[in-house]
Amino acid sequence: MSALLTTPRPTSAATGGSPRPGVARPRSLARGIGVQVVLWAYAGVAFGPLLLVLIGSFRSNADILRAPVGLPSSFDVSNYTRAWETASISTYFLNSLAVTAASVVLCVGVSALAAYALARWRFRGRALLAAFFLSGLMIPAKLGLLPVFYMFQSMNLIDSRIGLVLLYAASGVPFSVFVIMGFMRGLPGELEEAARIDGAHEGRLFVSIVLPLMRPALAVVTVFQFAPTWNDFFYPLVLLRSSEKYTIPVGLTRFFGEFAADRGTLFAGLVIALVPLAVVFALATRQIVAGLTAGMSK
Template identity: 70%
Template sequence: MSTAPRIGRAVGVQVLLWAYAGVAFGPLLLVLLGSLRGNREIMREPLGLPTSPTFENFGRAWANASLSTYLLNSVVITVAAVTLCTVISLMAAYPLARWRFTGRALLAAYFLSGLMLPIKLGVLPIFYMFQSMGLVDSRIGLTLLYAAGGIPFSVFILMAFLRGLPTDIEEAARIDGVGELRLFRSIVTPLSRPAIATVAVFQLAPTWNDFFFPLILLRSSEKYTIPVGLSRFFGEFSTDRGALYAGLVLAVLPLVVVFVMASRQVVAGLTAGIGR
């Protein structure tokens, strides 16, 4: 087969990927540039470049819009929910993938049935249950909700990964007298790092960006997460475009940083797994 068609396809794929990257990152770049411009400059030329970059917009957004409180709430809830979801899912996926017992298939189907319906369809039962438990307007309640909502998907991913691991190391450890708890902690968990990182990455963005449940379940403004806080911020600073752009950058920046770091960890883990 001639190399010319292969080169043409490779060039076409590269062009499509760069075009998609431009469409995806273009708005982010405009927001970043807008955060460095004064309000009058933005109103005069909305899509222009900053002639004299300034960081005053970030100071106003941080000090006057309670973004520090919203960001802290989002960080605490997201980290706690993702950690709790990952730990519980790994503990559930390990016996379902590696042990043989009566009712295993039924229990696995029960976990996976959570993938069939979106959790938002159960907003009324969830609200009434949280109200009876005193978890409305509670960061703990919101954390538990996010953790529970991510378990079906996480169990599905972890089960598929654990089923592909060789059993030789576990069998050798059991012959040496290693208990199941130590085996899970010292052998299974390190081997599952690629899947754990993947699960954490996929649960991070929906939890951080969710607007629906914080709006429904939270009442106090000091407990708002960043999506709900930004909606209030937009109303209060609708005429200050520079501060609006700065607020968006501050809201997106932690997620971008974590995604970059997590992506490197996922790649490193997958590479290490292949090399073993």
């Protein structure tokens, strides 16, 4: 009697339910393979020219002219020696390194102090001051080139690397303050309160407590300040007059004109110009990911 009253359980297909896991697995696997193929194809398109430049920097000019794409017969570093010494890449490289490093340090230092004060302190006019900093994001810096030029001329900063440092640092402050201030507002203030209770003054608190917590945000603003400053062609072209003060983007234009027929030396110069960017991105990648994913995990 009980056997007659027992009815078979309906299948998922009959009830319109979700398909069995075995059916969905091939689709998800195919989707994952498709995504991987697209990503590797994009990586090949993006890094393919860079790889060709790197390989070409170790080839002789005769080999490049005979076969533009190919592996070097022997890894010869004479192209790098010629680019560094004969083509004055060393001068341009060191100028860019000094200007970029000084502007990044100045910009990040000022922005960290300002963002900490705006995010943690309560004082009259704080909102107005924050709006003043952030208003710099709405105005392209290059639109103010003429006033900046006349101001630098009155201050004797034309053809001066110090003027470039000040200009780059000031132009990067609005974005840096915006990023660091947003990051600071998402951090709990219990550690700072505990340090104040223990008798730490604001300078000690900032150096020992706040700066380590800021490290992901500082890495983000460092990369975003370093890359455009290193690659900038416009301001050095307008504000510098002496060739011995040129940065790497402006110096490469002269370099291309002098060594247009020597492809191996050209490739070596391009690789030298790309090395600092690659190093900075490699060192800051972990901190950048930590800054972008902060607060996503409980």
